[in-house]
Amino acid sequence: MPELPEVETTKRGIAPYVEGRVVERVILRRKNLRWPIPRAIRTALPGQRVETVARRAKYLLLHTQAGSALLHLGMSGSLRLLDAGLPARAHDHYDLVLDSGKALRFNDPRRFGCLLWQKPGETHPLLRDLGPEPLSAQFDGDWLWARSRGRSAAVKSFLMDQGTVVGVGNIYASEALFAAGIHPKRAAGSVSRARYARLAGEIRRVLRYAISRGGTTLRDFLAPDGAPGYFEQELFVYGRAGEPCKVCGTKIRSEVVGQRMTYWCPGCQR
DNA sequence: CGACACACCTGGATGC
DNA sequence: TGCATCCAGGTGTGTC
The missing domain is CATH 3.20.190.10 (MutM-like, N-terminal)
Incomplete structure (x- = not known):
């Protein structure tokens, strides 16, 4: 969760x-x-x-x-x-x-x-051995770029590695990669410095916005006062396999990547 | 070191 | 209705 x-x-x-x-x-x-x-x-x-x-x-x-x-x-x-x-x-x-x-x-x-x-x-x-907090100044595109050199693993798995950046799990990894236009299966080491700069910005933006909505309630997440999160309504790709992309209309695809279900838009993400 | 498979555990959804 | 199967937001450990 x-x-x-x-x-x-x-x-x-x-x-x-x-x-x-x-x-x-x-x-x-x-x-x-x-x-x-x-x-x-x-x-x-x-x-x-x-x-x-x-x-x-x-x-x-x-x-x-x-x-x-x-x-x-x-x-x-x-x-x-x-x-x-x-x-x-x-x-x-x-x-x-x-x-x-x-x-x-x-x-x-x-x-x-x-x-x-x-x-x-x-x-x-x-x-x-935890990586930087995504909402801190220590986290930026250059950090992602430098750490990813020579890595063949999927960029999505790289993002979910808590030594890379903390706090990004299966939902927000897919969402941030969509927002940045990066294909989740692309090798982490093949993403350019400029695209990592964009990705770092999107990770921050998506996390901040999700916090403002009280998080994502898929099944059972509740805040301590019993309130659900409202970010689910804002998901662009996670859990939307087969549905049209909200941006370009292409069918959202899903596949297991690094043992976790992964969602992306073939039209928007390269 | 990096990449990957597997493990832990329960409940809900799905399919026959 | 009942039962089998699959899937789920995380992450440490073991193997190669």
């Missing part, structure tokens, strides 16, 4: 309710998600005040003086803000109960998400 816009929407939804609050209690309904939930979540986190809520790539970080909780939503995870004590439903895996009487509750049917711990001053190994 969640790519950068959905995680950012989640962050903005929870931050006003979580920042400055004390995590009074942690309720774990299972011992592991993708990985075992570390002891520190039970021992170090309770009693801590959340100073800030941050996002790095598709991870959310709840920073406290004792360390940071590291949350990932995986494919099907979502966080909701609820009144504490409401009965848990299927796949509600943990609650962070706040001193406000609210609880941050994580639901994730597929359990690809995770809840980990990072000590103060340390960088969790999962965050170590």
Whole structure:
């Protein structure tokens, strides 16, 4: 499910309710998600005040003086803000109960998400090799161009590599490549510097716009207040195989590229 | 190092 | 209606 816009929407939804609050209690309904939930979540986190809520790539970080909780939503995870004590439903895996009487509750049917711990001053190994944030100044076409030299993999796979740029997943990779007029199967190393400059701009624009629409709800993504995202209506290619391109009318094509379904317009993308 | 296949897991849609 | 099959927004790991 969640790519950068959905995680950012989640962050903005929870931050006003979580920042400055004390995590009074942690309720774990299972011992592991993708990985075992570390002891520190039970021992170090309770009693801590959340100073800030941050996002790095598709991870959310709840920073406290004792360390940071590291949350990932995986494919099907979502966080909701609820009144504490409401009965848990299927796949509600943990609650962070706040001193406000609210609880941050994580639901994730597929359990690809995770809840980990990072000590103060340390960088969790999962965050170590991440590429630049797409909405930061460190990300631009020259970075993409330089990193892609000599690469034979499809440019779409290259974009989804979180070492290239973080936050771009299967939906937004297809959408940004459409916007930039680049064929997703083109070898990353064969894309010119000028076209990468355009692509970097389109990645930024698409992500920003998706954030402004509250993300994309395909099946089950909901913001912490229960609102769906509205970017689905703005998709040009993702999930539109066989339908006419909104720009030129050509039938949208789809094919598996790098193990992920990929969509493009043969008329608009070269 | 890069490229690729596979793994994890459940639920919803589709087809017979 | 029931059952089998396929597909899904992510990403670490193992192999070549």
